[in-house]
Structure formats: structure tokens, C-alpha cells
Amino acid sequence: MTNEIIKALVLDKSIRLYFTDNTKVLQEIMKLSKIKDKACYLALAKAVSIMSLLSVTLKTTQRISTVITVTNKKHKIYADTDADGNVRGYVNQALLEEHQQQNSVQSLKEFIGPNASIRMMKGFEMNQFTGITDMPYQNIDDDFAYYFKQSEQTNTIIQTNIEFDNNHGLAKSYGIYAQVLPGTKEGSLEYIREQFEAENLAPMLLGMNDAEIEKELNHHFHNSKVMERKSIQFACHCSKEMFYGFLFSLSDEELQKATESNTSVDTKCHICGRQYVFSPSEIKILLQTR
Ligand SMILES: [Zn+2]
Structure with missing residues (x-):
């Protein structure tokens, strides 16, 4: 099962915009995870969705892996990706044992709790950079954006959207990632966030071909261009x-x-x-x- 990440440049090519409908890839990963608890499920799905978007920021043999340690320090969520768009995600055994059976009523915010952290390892096999930040927003999307602000000094918007079907399975997943390039005007990123929210842009764009996407993007953000599409897929590197x-x-x-x-x-x-x-x-x- 593969999905695509669409790469575009918007607002006079001053902002990188990536978006994806990664439903098929996430359905495959989430089915294998066997998590029943909704908050835990949502946390893993969001982490995997973010990793899928980050895959297109990588070059050659670069990899990114992330570990979310929630406030209950025994509970960890892992997700990783590489430049070929291979994505995977899973939770550790302690978390799985607790959340495989029951469906608690806690929210995502309660599940993450006030003292969670994100650790990211990025780089090549022998040359890795590790960064760690706390999770002040307790919603994963804004916490990853906060990570990029803190550790790489780049302003980023990350939004992932997970919809459930009636059987607590994953019905739809999509995400957007926007990052400023040098020379971006103040407030540009906020403008993009507003436009995406007010017009519910992401689902609309994801149903379009490249020419239509470019037209729609230009309608909201002048001088935009669709650059390319890259595939993502689930792959486990076990042996x-x-x-x-x-x-x-x-x-x-x-x-x-x-x-x-x-x-x-x-x-x-x-x-x-x-x-x-x-x-x-x-x-x-x-x-x-x-
Ligand atoms: Zn495996």
C-alpha cells in the first residue's frame, strides 16, 4: 500500500508546503499495532503521520527516528522514516499491554500528560544528531512544531487529522507540514494556518490533480508551485x-x-x-x- 506526499512552494516560494492523504499507509500500520485505546491509538497515528511528512525532508540514506515518552515514563511511542519514504511506528510492550485490551476514556491530552518529551534522531548511520524537547501542547502536532522551533530554530506548522470509523478503525488520515525558508515575511506561516483552517483546504487539495492544486494554491497564496510527488509506504526493517x-x-x-x-x-x-x-x-x- 502506498500513498503520496505532495511537495509545493507557496507565497513567492518562501514556504515549503507538504501535504498528504496517507490513509492507506496508516491503516496498514495501525491495524498491526493492535491498540484498542483511542487516545493511545491517536497518539501513535499522529506520530506516524508526522514521520511520513518528514520523509520528504531527507536525502539519500538519511533517517529520522522519534521516541515520544509520555508522562508515565514506562510508556513510549516509536516512529521512524527514511528518504525512500519507508515509514513505521509502534508502541513499547508496557504501553501495548495496558492499552491492547481496554478503551479508557482519557483524552489525548491526558494520555500525554504534563511531563512528556519528544526525542528525535536524524542523520546518517554513523553520524546522527539527537534533539530532545518537552511537549508543552500535549497534542503532538504543535509539540513537534515546538521541537523544530527549539532544536532547529525553524518555524513550522504541523497538522495531522485522524478520523475513525464506527468500529474504532481508521477511516481517514491526512496531514500538512509548512516550514519557512530564509527571507519569509513575518506572519506568513500564521496566514497559511488561517487559510487552511478557514477554508478547510487540505481535504479539498488532496482530491485534485497537480494543475488544479497549483491553481487553488495560487488563489490563496500568490506565486505557488507544485514541485513533485513522492511515495510513502509501510516497511519494517526487521530481520x-x-x-x-x-x-x-x-x-x-x-x-x-x-x-x-x-x-x-x-x-x-x-x-x-x-x-x-x-x-x-x-x-x-x-x-x-x-
Ligand atoms: Zn518486523
């Missing part, structure tokens, strides 16, 4: 090697039992659901080497 750690966590006794009864050990990636099977002979090798 069998990563699951050797799980085998290592089992006792010699347990592993021996598996080899003696000639049974394999099954592991499963909780992000993408892929299964990795370790055969008795693989377990035997592991036992000999540790």
Missing part, C-alpha cells in the same frame, strides 16, 4: 538476526529442551507480524557458541 536476542534471553535449559524434543522456536515481530523460526539445528549452534 532474523535481530531475533537472536530473544533466543539469548532463554535459558540453556529451555534451549536444550527444544533441541532434545526436536522442536523449533518461533518468534514474531510485533511491528509487522513477520514470523522467524529457529530450527533445532540453529538452536544447537547457539548453545555451542555461548
